[in-house]
Amino acid sequence: MKLSTMALRNIQLNFKKYVMYFFSLTFCVFTAYSFLALIQNEEIKQALTYDDRYQALLTSFGVIIMIFVLFFLLSSNNSFIKARKKEISTYALFGMTNAKIGKLLFLETMIIGVATLIIGIASGVFFSKLIAMILLTITLETFTGNISFYIDPISILLTVILFLIIFSIMGLSGLRVISKFQLVDLFKGAKLSEGKTKGSYIGLLFSLTLIGTGYSLATMLDDPERISNFTLLILLLVILGTYMFFWVGLPKLIHLLKNKKDAYYQGDNLIATSFLSHRVITISSTMATIAVLSAVGTTAIATGYTLYSNVENNTYDTIGYDMYYYWADENVLDSVYDTFDMYGTTVTDQHTVTLYETSPKTNNVVGGNIHYNFGPDNYFRIYSLSEFWALTSIAKKDIPLITLEEGKALYARNYYSNDLEEAIIGHELHFSEKTLEITSIINEDIGTFGALHTIVVNDSDYESLRESGDISTRGSNAHVFNYSNALSSRDLNNDLTAVLRGNVGSYRTAYTHFSEAMETFGLVCFIGFFMSVVFILMTASLLYFRQVVAAEEEKHQFQMLRKIGMDSSTEKKVITKRLFPIFFIPLVIGIIHSIFAMKAADTMIFTQIISVDNSYPTVLAFSAVMYTVYAVIYGVFYYITKSQYRRIVR
Amino acid sequence: MQILTVDSISKVYGSKKNGKQYQALKNITFQVNKGEFIGVMGSSGSGKTTLLNILGSIDKPTTGSFEMAGNEIALLGKKELANHRMKNIGFIFQDYNLLETMTLKENILLPLALQGASTEQMEEKLLPLITDLGIKEVANKYPYEVSGGEQQRAAACRALITKPKLILADEPTGNLDSKSSKDLLNLLTYINKEYNATILLVTHDVFAASYCEKILFIRDGEIYNELYSGENKKQFFDSIIDVMTVLGGERK
Numbered sequence: 024m025k026l027s028t029m030a031l032r033n034i035q036l037n038f039k040k041y042v043m044y045f046f047s048l049t050f051c052v053f054t055a056y057s058f059l060a061l062i063q064n065e066e067i068k069q070a071l072t073y074d075d076r077y078q079a080l081l082t083s084f085g086v087i088i089m090i091f092v093l094f095f096l097l098s099s100n101n102s103f104i105k106a107r108k109k110e111i112s113t114y115a116l117f118g119m120t121n122a123k124i125g126k127l128l129f130l131e132t133m134i135i136g137v138a139t140l141i142i143g144i145a146s147g148v149f150f151s152k153l154i155a156m157i158l159l160t161i162t163l164e165t166f167t168g169n170i171s172f173y174i175d176p177i178s179i180l181l182t183v184i185l186f187l188i189i190f191s192i193m194g195l196s197g198l199r200v201i202s203k204f205q206l207v208d209l210f211k212g213a214k215l216s217e218g219k220t221k222g223s224y225i226g227l228l229f230s231l232t233l234i235g236t237g238y239s240l241a242t243m244l245d246d247p248e249r250i251s252n253f254t255l256l257i258l259l260l261v262i263l264g265t266y267m268f269f270w271v272g273l274p275k276l277i278h279l280l281k282n283k284k285d286a287y288y289q290g291d292n293l294i295a296t297s298f299l300s301h302r303v304i305t306i307s308s309t310m311a312t313i314a315v316l317s318a319v320g321t322t323a324i325a326t327g328y329t330l331y332s333n334v335e336n337n338t339y340d341t342i343g344y345d346m347y348y349y350w351a352d353e354n355v356l357d358s359v360y361d362t363f364d365m366y367g368t369t370v371t372d373q374h375t376v377t378l379y380e381t382s383p384k385t386n387n388v389v390g391g392n393i394h395y396n397f398g399p400d401n402y403f404r405i406y407s408l409s410e411f412w413a414l415t416s417i418a419k420k421d422i423p424l425i426t427l428e429e430g431k432a433l434y435a436r437n438y439y440s441n442d443l444e445e446a447i448i449g450h451e452l453h454f455s456e457k458t459l460e461i462t463s464i465i466n467e468d469i470g471t472f473g474a475l476h477t478i479v480v481n482d483s484d485y486e487s488l489r490e491s492g493d494i495s496t497r498g499s500n501a502h503v504f505n506y507s508n509a510l511s512s513r514d515l516n517n518d519l520t521a522v523l524r525g526n527v528g529s530y531r532t533a534y535t536h537f538s539e540a541m542e543t544f545g546l547v548c549f550i551g552f553f554m555s556v557v558f559i560l561m562t563a564s565l566l567y568f569r570q571v572v573a574a575e576e577e578k579h580q581f582q583m584l585r586k587i588g589m590d591s592s593t594e595k596k597v598i599t600k601r602l603f604p605i606f607f608i609p610l611v612i613g614i615i616h617s618i619f620a621m622k623a624a625d626t627m628i629f630t631q632i633i634s635v636d637n638s639y640p641t642v643l644a645f646s647a648v649m650y651t652v653y654a655v656i657y658g659v660f661y662y663i664t665k666s667q668y669r670r671i672v673r
Numbered sequence: 674m675q676i677l678t679v680d681s682i683s684k685v686y687g688s689k690k691n692g693k694q695y696q697a698l699k700n701i702t703f704q705v706n707k708g709e710f711i712g713v714m715g716s717s718g719s720g721k722t723t724l725l726n727i728l729g730s731i732d733k734p735t736t737g738s739f740e741m742a743g744n745e746i747a748l749l750g751k752k753e754l755a756n757h758r759m760k761n762i763g764f765i766f767q768d769y770n771l772l773e774t775m776t777l778k779e780n781i782l783l784p785l786a787l788q789g790a791s792t793e794q795m796e797e798k799l800l801p802l803i804t805d806l807g808i809k810e811v812a813n814k815y816p817y818e819v820s821g822g823e824q825q826r827a828a829a830c831r832a833l834i835t836k837p838k839l840i841l842a843d844e845p846t847g848n849l850d851s852k853s854s855k856d857l858l859n860l861l862t863y864i865n866k867e868y869n870a871t872i873l874l875v876t877h878d879v880f881a882a883s884y885c886e887k888i889l890f891i892r893d894g895e896i897y898n899e900l901y902s903g904e905n906k907k908q909f910f911d912s913i914i915d916v917m918t919v920l921g922g923e924r925k
Binding site for chain 1: 729731751752755756757758759760762764766770772773774775779782783784785786787788789790791792795831
């Protein structure tokens with residue numbers, strides 16, 4: 024018999040075990056090809072405004088995914104070989120040299136590898152148009168065009184080379200594993216006792232303490248800067264805690280479960296728990312890795328999705344209107360209206376405000392360790408309350424209606440720290456005849472129009488300040504607009520910016536901000552999706568493989584149990600209780616990790632992007648959608664594994 | 674009192690369509706009374722394992738019927754069958770088949786746990802049994818931590834704990850050296866006498882069979898002969914050998 028026939032036959036025999044692995048490997052090839060092809064797709068480059076950023080993001084995440092895939096393939100390949108120890112030792116017993124066995128395994132890897140390459144690349148080519156369309160649809164609000172079908176030979180070549188290298192490394196590491204086998208192990212027989220542990224209370228408590236510390240750091244720190252300093256520490260604590268939990272904590276929990284005699288001595292509990300406690304040692308590292316990867320995967324996809332879903336809100340939170348400009352030439356307004364007419368655009372709101380400024384005598388404010396320069400060189404933009412209302416009422420975001428009594432002023436600024444808020448409340452502004460006290464502060468930059476500081480005062484105060492000459496103007500106006508199809512017409516936006524560029528002091532359009540954010544966060548979402556799917560597939564296929572191997576070892580035990588009188592409904596219960604924790608615990612821990620990670624991400628990013636008082640519930644609501652999706656996909660793998668397990672032990 | 678009535682059981686493997694039929698059992702008829710220690714002998718391929726599987730209600734006969742504890746087994750549904758196995762039959766396997774993942778105590782309690790007995794009930798039944806069979810000290814150890822003899826006795830305890838109507842022993846001495854075989858057979862005899870347990874022992878080992886009170890010989894799926902042990906053990910042993918020689922010699 025030739026080696027190649029043997030390799031083929033081995034694959035055939037082990038097909039059930041490999042099928043998931045094969046599937047996930049195919050998806051990796053698919054991902055690699057798709058990314059490579061997307062990077063080189065000219066049509067996408069033209070469609071996207073920020074194509075260099077797009078390429079950089081795809082490339083760097085592609086590399087991260089591939090590195091992960093490499094390590095994961097190496098470790099799972101080694102456990103595949105270990106699972107076939109008996110078979111391999113038999114070869115050795117009949118006189119096959121290690122080199123030849125290595126060659127056989129290498130051949131098997133290559134046959135599977137080439138098959139996955141062909142299927143993966145073929146499906147990559149087949150779906151390339153779809154993938155490109157999906158990418159453009161989620162990144163471009165206005166995308167309605169068509170992408171032509173294409174086959175990219177360079178990407179195919181690169182993918183083939185990349186994976187051949189990975190497969191070669193796998194083959195070599197397999198050889199290393201084989202050379203460590205001792206023939207005598209074959210005769211020792213495969214006893215089920217894979218080493219059991221009762222775990223330890225200290226370990227359990229220690230692991231929970233580690234995780235708890237990480238969690239509390241993530242929740243307690245509410246300063247973006249401090250939390251980013253602590254990120255690494257939090258990650259270390261939580262990851263270490265997770266592994267500790269699965270190594271010593273979980274065995275202890277199972278042991279505690281065993282001591283609850285009344286529940287434990289129920290037929291199905293007894294069987295499932297004892298099976299599980301014997302397996303937990305060998306699978307604890309895998310479970311911990313899966314928990315950590317699930318946390319990373321869910322956090323990535325939840326972050327991307329949350330950002331992506333809030334792009335429109337964020338656009339108006341940042342800009343306030345569909346367009347504004349100030350310090351304009353006289354004729355600009357006419358040109359703008361001409362442009363609107365050209366596109367048949369209806370202007371829904373328009374407001375023009377004359378810009379006034381003031382420079383009261385005041386002291387600098389020290390908030391935390393930052394000095395806010397309030398000196399005479401810096402003027403304040405000043406509005407009467409009614410004028411400010413006029414501006415805010417047509418803004419496309421929720422701004423609380425403010426009231427001000429005489430003698431009091433409101434300070435408006437985008438993003439301020441708690442320190443500044445404390446320092447500035449009660450601060451006094453000395454005008455020539457009057458002194459006003461800042462009594463409130465809002466997180467708002469509407470009406471700033473080029474100034475660093477904005478204050479709003481009561482209408483009568485405003486009048487008296489004007490009379491006393493404290494308020495001056497350079498005679499320039501600011502114009503704000505809301506109009507139809509503001510976010511959907513790229514051409515309108517291009518023409519408007521062409522009119523404004525160079526003719527006004529400054530301008531912003533919602534469209535520009537919106538499309539940039541959509542491109543970036545849409546891409547993050549897209550990549551996050553692929554990354555999560557690769558993670559799920561890889562980890563779930565490893566779990567599947569482990570359980571299928573375990574099922575074969577446990578087969579005769581089930582036969583015996585059936586003879587004792589275990590009926591099929593009990594058997595179902597046993598299998599469920601035996602498998603469910605293995606899938607469920609890592610997922611739940613991963614999601615809990617992610618919930619806390621989202622809290623840290625909330626402090627760092629989301630509070631500034633989502634302008635709700637407490638953005639965390641919003642973030643969690645969006646994340647929950649992705650957690651559900653993740654859990655459902657994961658659940659599908661659980662059911663596949665369960666039905667396969669049931670089939671084997673029958 | 675009859676525990677088991679087997680009435681002309683046949684078992685055919687394979688389907689009629691492809692013509693590859695194989696008759697494993699032909700018209701087997703016999704009865705077992707309470708407290709009997711019966712041996713079933715035959716060379717490999719004679720159909721004794723098939724018979725055991727049918728008696729253990731793991732397999733069903735093609736034709737014929739057998740009654741046990743007042744139930745016509747062929748008429749029972751899947752769930753009732755499992756229940757019947759749990760309540761009425763105790764198994765002792767070759768290699769004892771203790772679950773490696775459980776302590777001896779848990780292994781012994783397993784049938785009760787499957788029946789859903791309460792913890793007190795279990796402890797109540799367990800204690801006299803393990804004390805009597807001398808494995809009380811090692812009850813909380815795992816099978817691979819105790820000696821083969823102790824595993825044997827644990828397996829016997831597991832078969833006994835439900836007070837089954839019939840204990841089926843499938844080649845229990847198959848993998849044992851003569852000393853352990855003797856221990857096990859003495860143990861079975863002890864159970865038979867002390868607990869008045871009805872035992873059906875399937876074996877091809879003449880020495881093991883000589884412990885039985887009555888032996889059924891099976892050849893090519895049919896009952897070929899029956900032997901009863903008399904006062905003289907040596908004579909019984911010799912006559913078993915004689916029958917077995919004939920059985921073995923005539924095989925094609």
